Amino acid sequence: MNDQIDKTTEWVCDKCRQALVPQKVKVRYLDGNFEVDLLKCPTCHMVFISDELAMGKMLEVEKGLEDK
Amino acid sequence: MDLDQLLEISNQCIHSEPPVCVASCPVHMDVIAFVSEVEKGNFSGAYKIMESKIPLSRLIGKICERPCEKTCVRSHAGGSIRIGELEKSVITFGYSAPKKPLLLPKNKGNIAIIGGGLSGCVAAIELDKKGYKVTIFEKSNRLGGRLWEYVSNGLEACDIEEELGMIEQKGIEVHYGIEVLEKTLPAYFERYDAIYLGTRTWSKSYVVDPHSFQSENPALFIGGYLQNPNAMTIESASSGKRAAVSIDRYITKASMTASREREGVFETKLHCTTDRVASVESVPLSASTYREDEAAAEASRCLKCQCDACIKACVHMQRFNITPDRYIRSICHNERIVLGNRTANTMINSCTECGLCKAVCPVGIGMADIIHATRESMVKRNKMPLSAHDFALKDMAFSQSDYFSLVRKQPSKEASKDLFYYPMIAFSAYARGLYKGSGKTGYLFYPGCQLSSTHTDYIGSIYKHLVGVIKEKDAMNDVGLFLGCCGAPADWAGRGDLMHDNVEKIRQTWEEEGRPTFILACSSCASTFAKYLPMIQTVSLWEIFDTYGLPEVDIKKGKRELCIHDACATRHDGKIHESIRNIVKTLGYSVQELEYSKEKTKCCGYGGLVACANPEQAEDFAADRIRESDPDVLVYCAMCKDMLVKGNKRAYHILDVIYANETDQSSPQKMPTLSDRQNNRKRLKRQLLKEIWNEEEEGSMDPTYDFTLHISDEITALMEKRFILLGDVEKVVANSLSRQERFFNPKSSDYLARLRIQNVTYWVRYEEAGRDITVKDAYMHRMEVVEG
Numbered sequence: 012m013n014d015q016i017d018k019t020t021e022w023v024c025d026k027c028r029q030a031l032v033p034q035k036v037k038v039r040y041l042d043g044n045f046e047v048d049l050l051k052c053p054t055c056h057m058v059f060i061s062d063e064l065a066m067g068k069m070l071e072v073e074k075g076l077e078d079k
Numbered sequence: 080m081d082l083d084q085l086l087e088i089s090n091q092c093i094h095s096e097p098p099v100c101v102a103s104c105p106v107h108m109d110v111i112a113f114v115s116e117v118e119k120g121n122f123s124g125a126y127k128i129m130e131s132k133i134p135l136s137r138l139i140g141k142i143c144e145r146p147c148e149k150t151c152v153r154s155h156a157g158g159s160i161r162i163g164e165l166e167k168s169v170i171t172f173g174y175s176a177p178k179k180p181l182l183l184p185k186n187k188g189n190i191a192i193i194g195g196g197l198s199g200c201v202a203a204i205e206l207d208k209k210g211y212k213v214t215i216f217e218k219s220n221r222l223g224g225r226l227w228e229y230v231s232n233g234l235e236a237c238d239i240e241e242e243l244g245m246i247e248q249k250g251i252e253v254h255y256g257i258e259v260l261e262k263t264l265p266a267y268f269e270r271y272d273a274i275y276l277g278t279r280t281w282s283k284s285y286v287v288d289p290h291s292f293q294s295e296n297p298a299l300f301i302g303g304y305l306q307n308p309n310a311m312t313i314e315s316a317s318s319g320k321r322a323a324v325s326i327d328r329y330i331t332k333a334s335m336t337a338s339r340e341r342e343g344v345f346e347t348k349l350h351c352t353t354d355r356v357a358s359v360e361s362v363p364l365s366a367s368t369y370r371e372d373e374a375a376a377e378a379s380r381c382l383k384c385q386c387d388a389c390i391k392a393c394v395h396m397q398r399f400n401i402t403p404d405r406y407i408r409s410i411c412h413n414e415r416i417v418l419g420n421r422t423a424n425t426m427i428n429s430c431t432e433c434g435l436c437k438a439v440c441p442v443g444i445g446m447a448d449i450i451h452a453t454r455e456s457m458v459k460r461n462k463m464p465l466s467a468h469d470f471a472l473k474d475m476a477f478s479q480s481d482y483f484s485l486v487r488k489q490p491s492k493e494a495s496k497d498l499f500y501y502p503m504i505a506f507s508a509y510a511r512g513l514y515k516g517s518g519k520t521g522y523l524f525y526p527g528c529q530l531s532s533t534h535t536d537y538i539g540s541i542y543k544h545l546v547g548v549i550k551e552k553d554a555m556n557d558v559g560l561f562l563g564c565c566g567a568p569a570d571w572a573g574r575g576d577l578m579h580d581n582v583e584k585i586r587q588t589w590e591e592e593g594r595p596t597f598i599l600a601c602s603s604c605a606s607t608f609a610k611y612l613p614m615i616q617t618v619s620l621w622e623i624f625d626t627y628g629l630p631e632v633d634i635k636k637g638k639r640e641l642c643i644h645d646a647c648a649t650r651h652d653g654k655i656h657e658s659i660r661n662i663v664k665t666l667g668y669s670v671q672e673l674e675y676s677k678e679k680t681k682c683c684g685y686g687g688l689v690a691c692a693n694p695e696q697a698e699d700f701a702a703d704r705i706r707e708s709d710p711d712v713l714v715y716c717a718m719c720k721d722m723l724v725k726g727n728k729r730a731y732h733i734l735d736v737i738y739a740n741e742t743d744q745s746s747p748q749k750m751p752t753l754s755d756r757q758n759n760r761k762r763l764k765r766q767l768l769k770e771i772w773n774e775e776e777e778g779s780m781d782p783t784y785d786f787t788l789h790i791s792d793e794i795t796a797l798m799e800k801r802f803i804l805l806g807d808v809e810k811v812v813a814n815s816l817s818r819q820e821r822f823f824n825p826k827s828s829d830y831l832a833r834l835r836i837q838n839v840t841y842w843v844r845y846e847e848a849g850r851d852i853t854v855k856d857a858y859m860h861r862m863e864v865v866e867g
Contacts, residue, residue, distance in 0.1 A: 022831060025823040037865040041465070049864070056866045059822055060833070065842065065860040066801070073861050077464035078420045 022059055024052035031059055043076045080456045082411045085449065089407035091442050093348045098384035100147035100162070102347035105317035108132045110147055110162060110381070117165055117378035120371060122173030129166060134201040134316045137174055138226060138242050140166040142233045144311040146344070152384050156353040158361045160381050161369075168369040180249050185212040188272040188330045192216065193259045196224025197312060198303030199277030200243065201319030202326075203251050206275075209327050213251045214271075218258040222246060224279070225304070225312065268298060273326045277303040277319065290342065291335045292322040300326055317343055350441070351384040389436035389444075392675065394699040395689075396436070399426045403436065403444050410453050421462060427453050428467045429696040431686030432571060433647035438679050450687070454573025466861060467692040468572035469838070470802040474757070478528040478564035479581065483760040486523075486588055487772055489546060489557035492516040494773065508547025512558075520595045521556020522549060523588075524620075527601030528564040529717040532756035535763045537734045539770060540630065541620065545598065548627035559592060560771075562764060565607040571688040582611045589615050598623055602646035602655070602716045603686075621715060621733065625658035629665065632739045641731070642671040642708045644723070645680035646716035653677070659715050659733060666736055673707050681707075683714075683722035690722065694800070701726035724748045752795060754805035784813050789853040803841060803857050810834055811843040812852055829855060840864065 023030055031050040036058050038045050050059040060069070100110040109128055116125035129136045133143075143163060151159035187210040192199045195217035203213045215222070222243045230236045247253055259267065261282045267274055276299060285294040287301045294301050302318030304310065310318065321342055328335055362369070362377040369377060389403060390396045401409070406426075413423035430450040437445025457463040477483065495513040503510045524545055526538050546558045566581035589595065589612075599605045600620040608617050641663060649655045656677050663670055675681045684690055684700030705712075705728040712730040714720045723730040729748060731741055751759060761781075768774040788809060790798075798808070815821040815832030822831040833842045840863070844856035 021824050021826050022822040023825065025821045025830065026819040031822075038862050039865070040862040051866070057820060057822070058864045058866050059831075060840075060842065060860065060864065062842070062844075062856055062858045065858045069860045069862050073466065074464070075420070077466060078422070078424050 020050055020059065022050075024055060024057055026057075027052050027054040029054050040073055041076045042079065043072070045072075080414060080452050082414060085407055085411055088444060088449070089404040092402065092404035092407075092444055093386045093442055094390075094402040094404055096349040096386065097347050098349060098351070099150045099152065099347050100160075100384075102341075102345050103146045103150040104132075105146070105311075105314045105343050106132045106134070106320065108147070110160075111383050111385075113169075114160065114162070114165065114378040114381040115383070117169060117374050118381075120375055122169050122371065122374075123175060124173070125165075125169045126173035126175070129169060133313075134204060134320055135197075135242055137170055138234055138239060139313060139316055140170050142226075142229050143313045146311070146313070152351045152353060152382055153356075153380060156356045156382075157358040157380065161361055161377055164364065164369050165374055165378060168371070168374040171368050172371055172374075177245070180245075182250050183210065185210055185250070187211050187327075189214070189270065190326060191267050191271040191274045193267070193274060193276050194218070194224070194278035194303070194305075195222040195253065196277050196279065196303055196315075197226055198315045198319035198322070199224070199275065200246060201316045202275045202277065202300075202302065202323045203246060204249070205320050205323035206326060207249050207251050209323065211327075211330075215246075215251060215253045216257045216259050217253060217255050218278070220255045222253065225315070272330055273298045273300065275319075275322055275326065276301045276305060279304050281305055290321075290339065291325040292318060293325055293329065293335060297329065300329075314343075348442070349384060349386055351382065351386075353382075356382060386441060388439040388441065389446075392435050392439050392679075392681070394703045395430050395696060398696055398699055399429070401426070403440075403446060406446065407449065410449065414453065414456060424457075424462075424464055424467075425693060427457070428464070428687075428692035429689055431647070431682040431684065431689050431700060433680075433682035433686045434650050435647065435675070435679065435681055438650065451570075451573065454571075455575050456573075458573040458575070463573060464692075465838070468568070468574075468688050470753075471568040471688045471691045472572060472574065472577070473837075474753070475528070475564050475566070475568040475577075477757055478760065479584075482757070483528065483531070483562055483564075483764055485560065485562040485764050485768070486592070487768075488518075488520050488559045488592070489513070489516055490772055491518065508551060509543040512546035512548075512550030515550045515554045517555055517557055519555060519557055520559040520592045521553065522558045522598050523561045523592060523595045524558060524598045525561045525563070525565075525600070525604060526620075527599070527604045527717075528760065529603075529721075529756075530600050531562060531763050532759050533717045533721060533751055534732055534734055535759040537738060538763055539767055540738070541600070541734075542767070542771065544630045545623065549623070552627065556595075558598075559595065560767065561588060561597070562760075562767075565601070565604040566611070567603040567607050568688060570607060570610075571686070578611065586612060586615070602648035603718070605652065605655075606648040619652075619655050619658065621655055621658040621662060624737070625661050629662065629737055632737065640669045640671055640710045641713040641736075642673050642710050643676065644673065644683065644704060644708065644712045644714045644719055644730070645676050646714070646719055647680055647682040647686055648716070650678050650680060655715075659713075662733060663713060663736065668713075668736070670713075671710055675707065683716075683719040685718035685722050691802070697722065698726065701728075721750045724750050752799055752805075753802065754798075757804065757806070782809075782813075784809055786812065786816065786850045786852050788812065789851060791854075794854050794857065798857050801857065801859060803859060807836055807839075807841045808843050808854060808857055810836060811841050812845060812854075815843075835863070 020031055029052050032053050033048045034051050035046050036049040101107050113125050113128045129140055133139050145163040147162050148159040153160050189212045190206050192203045192215040195215045200222055203215050206213050223239055226239055285301055287294050287306050292300045292302045300322040302322040303315045359380050362373050409423040413421045430446055432447040432450055434447045490513055498510040499514055524542055531538055542560055549558050566578050569577035596616045596618055598620055599617050608615055660670055681704050682700055684697035690697035701722040705726050712723055712728055714730055715733040720730045720732045735741055765776055811832050811834040814834045829844050829846055831844045833840055839859050839861055841859050846853045
């Protein structure tokens with residue numbers, strides 16, 4: 012999924028008022044476990060997922076795992 | 080699932096069954112492929128097709144007795160396709176001399192051909208191709224035998240010489256002027272591994288197997304005139320070809336009989352008719368041979384006989400470009416896979432299980448039961464894609480929850496006494512019905528979840544009408560009400576576990592209420608009850624209306640024509656079809672019957688949860704049905720209306736017509752959103768409880784929020800497409816406000832928040848202005864992101 016992930020963004024964490032930074036994040040679905048670089052708040056660790064990522068590559072990977 | 084049994088079914092599919100012309104051709108020339116090339120004007124391509132099946136095709140093609148034409152289906156609609164004339168034309172325009180043969184080592188064995196007539200030459204050529212060293216012994220001084228009888232009668236001597244000359248060029252040895260006799264035969268057996276006997280006469284009569292052409296001497300094979308003096312030239316050629324196969328099998332010690340059932344002329348299972356075919360006469364010959372354009376015109380008359388009844392009828396098979404035989408094989412492959420992708424999942428979840436394929440199949444193969452069993456097997460093995468049916472199953476759980484689910488007896492006489500004063504009793508059948516309350520629930524009105532979701536406001540009126548008309552005639556039996564879901568979504572999703580629980584609950588209610596007759600308003604409920612609850616007596620609401628009378632509504636003047644889209648779940652229920660038509664006619668409409676109606680009706684696309692698992696496929700179904708319908712459509716299933724209206728077709732539910740609520744022709748129709756549907760179910764339960772049973776719900780089950788959501792039509796459409804409910808958006812926003820778990824974009828001043836609800840993470844982008852929240856985007860993912 013890495014090729015679709017933004018390295019920077021205008022979005023900031025509202026609570027911590029921190030700029031988001033790319034970091035390795037664990038994602039899992041069914042039998043799949045991955046580590047991917049995603050933007051997250053360095054303080055509260057809330058992870059940012061854009062519409063394009065969720066409905067694009069993530070959906071594709073979900074469907075792929077469902078057919079495994 | 081028994082996959083072997085399944086494959087057995089696939090073998091019965093006659094889609095790949097050859098047409099009768101090919102089956103009646105002793106060498107099985109692919110007539111359809113041949114005429115298709117001629118039609119395109121590709122004569123050399125057509126010749127290649129001839130050449131691949133007809134031995135010595137340049138000669139036989141001109142003199143063949145054409146058994147294919149005698150059986151041609153077109154003979155009943157303007158005359159058989161003149162295949163023989165087309166072959167002549169193809170030889171004229173498409174023949175090209177074969178490339179010089181490669182002289183391959185001939186080391187598989189030595190074969191003697193005795194008699195260089197037609198069958199002998201064919202056997203020699205075929206064996207040479209298979210890698211045998213072949214020697215022909217011919218009594219006269221030339222090859223060809225009976226072929227020479229056609230000189231000046233279909234063939235030119237120079238052509239015969241040229242064609243037969245190639246035999247020696249291939250490296251086949253020919254000895255002329257040698258007559259082999261029975262007494263000299265043993266010497267040949269010493270020198271050759273097998274012998275083919277193709278002479279016109281022979282002193283000894285051998286017993287010959289008519290399929291393998293093997294004689295009682297296993298190394299001796301006999302064909303041609305000697306084996307069958309009445310054989311046509313093409314049969315004689317066929318015998319030489321088939322004897323060559325037998326000789327090869329004899330020498331390689333392979334089975335003489337395996338997989339040869341359909342060699343030569345056989346009976347095909349394909350029986351095409353010309354019932355719906357317009358008659359077109361044969362193209363006359365303007366000279367001795369068809370010109371190219373004449374041949375193409377004649378070829379275009381070919382019906383290209385093939386069984387495709389199910390494919391023609393079903394946009395699902397069309398979308399996946401698949402036939403039942405290949406479909407079943409794909410399912411078997413999908414079921415057997417251990418590692419790798421199950422590529423047929425989407426296809427399996429795109430069948431509406433409507434049963435049309437079976438209704439149109441001449442051999443009765445139906446995919447619905449197969450798909451159902453496959454989905455159950457996928458669920459059991461934990462291989463059913465979660466996303467395919469998740470939304471529908473959650474919606475079903477909603478219907479079964481206290482938000483909607485409700486069972487009530489008819490309001491008692493005691494509880495209804497406020498209604499029993501003169502004008503009410505005189506003018507309201509409902510009040511009279513309540514007055515006659517017996518306390519015994521003889522009927523339970525079961526409107527179903529989808530009708531309640533989309534045609535909410537009719538349910539109370541229908542209930543009152545039922546109490547009125549039924550009690551009028553049948554004072555013993557009260558009419559109760561049961562709101563819930565029959566479980567059809569679980570059935571379609573292959574969730575036998577959920578189905579079992581649901582059916583058990585319905586059965587229990589039925590027992591508790593004294594085994595009443597269920598009055599069903601939904602065709603899916605009807606088929607679910609028939610399948611899983613056969614002990615419960617049911618009757619359709621439409622039959623009740625038809626027998627007991629319709630609600631009294633002002634019938635509008637100047638009614639129009641409607642076409643009826645029968646619900647696929649009622650395919651085999653003639654009583655419902657009849658009731659619907661009676662009601663529509665009573666209301667003053669004329670009915671246009673669609674080509675695919677009643678037992679051959681098509682699905683709207685909702686069946687089998689296709690609208691959930693593969694929305695594009697569902698749209699195909701709706702579009703296909705809409706193409707077929709010219710006037711406005713009348714339906715009697717809430718989901719059919721939903722699908723057709725979404726496809727921009729004006730459609731009325733029969734209740735719209737009964738209650739004279741056909742909307743204004745000029746205004747577009749709109750169906751409730753997924754969220755509206757859940758809200759409508761909640762509202763219906765509350766309203767009915769209050770209005771009919773005088774019960775107030777204690778405290779609302781819904782959370783209340785101190786913000787107001789604003790959602791544009793565009794975002795609503797997006798949410799529909801993504802199966803996101805308003806309630807989910809509210810939860811995300813509420814969580815983000817109370818816990819400040821959200822992102823902020825300083826440039827646009829938008830907020831972006833997420834919340835995991837059950838197995839889905841929902842995201843909402845919004846603008847906040849005091850308590851006003853304007854939603855700008857909503858999306859979701861199932862993948863779980865581990866924060867922290």
